[in-house]
Amino acid sequence: MQDKQYLMMPGPTPVPPSVYAAMSRPVGGHRTDEFARMHKRIVEKLKRVFQTQNDIFVITNSGTGALETAIANTVSARDKVLALITGNFGERFANIARAYGAELIEVNFGYGKDVDLSVVEEKLRQNPDVKVVLATQNETSTGVCNDIAGIGALVARTPALLLVDGVSGVGAIEIKVDEWGIDMLCTASQKAFMLPPGLAMVSVSDKAWGVVNNNKAPRFYFSIPAFKKVLDKWNTAYTPNVTLFYGLEAALEMMEAEGLDNVYTRHALLARATRAAVKALGLRLLAEERYASNALTAVWGPEGIAADDLRKIIKNKYGVIFAGGQGEVKGKIIRIAHMGFADKMDVIIAVSALEMALAEAGYPVQLGAGIAAAQEVFLGRV
């Protein structure tokens, strides 16, 4: 059926009607008082999401642009960079640093595992000259949520900067930039912020500024000093995606109306229901429960059935769009997103489609078992 789709992949995610409505306004000028006032309001709201007093720059980029901004402004050729990798996006962050000539120390914890703090402590002790540490808050390729507070406490004792990829976590999972010692937090519009792709956000700590202002890597579009030069007038260095700024303000207003704590609690509930449903169907989760993501759930494909074939049935017959595996787990897993504009009935739809596709693929499924498990969670019975 035309226009009927259930977008349940970890980005882009569904956009709420009120955000679309805000973006249907005629585009305005970006060197105007109206834009400046809106820009200021947006950054004030973002500071509450990031839990920071640091400057936050809203830039017209995808999430990878935010990651490259962080690297281009802190890493010079031959700098030692410690990359804490738990999946495909951790690998990407490391690869950006490599592109800027970093000398990398890559620690790969494996797909489906989280960062082991004792290893981080040891690596930092062995390499006192590390300039930058790269970490992923929510590893979207595996549905693993890392202990950024724990990593932050270790890095804060060293001269190194902590750069965090929060592209799929911020807005779904609480993060405390100042308390946890995050020197740069990167995120983007199309995941938990309920917007189309196109905006990225980066915060910069006092500890980071010293490095940012003197960094030797070539940078132009990604230059944070260039962004900073015009921020006191709430201007942007280049033409921003003004339409997405309208949407971002509406999305942030929605999040504040719900209450940020309630937003995080909702994500935790949806994740718990999804995991309960998947387990009730006899499928295995990629991540252990103690560090499983609240923003998305990664599920191993059932024995003998290709995960991507199952996804094809789910998409073609039911219009439900899940994501597949990336990197090491390509073709082996299904990723179900429950982030941003997602609520209880979205989980019910996702699980229902999964059950029907499993039955059609010949997997011995008891129809309704997964849905019942999710319903038990929603009714507060488990």
Ligand SMILES: *Cc1c(COP(=O)(O)O)cnc(C)c1O
């Ligand atoms: C989506 C994502 C990115 C990449 O963002 P793009 O907008 O596709 O450039 C980076 N890191 C994580 C953790 C992500 O989920």
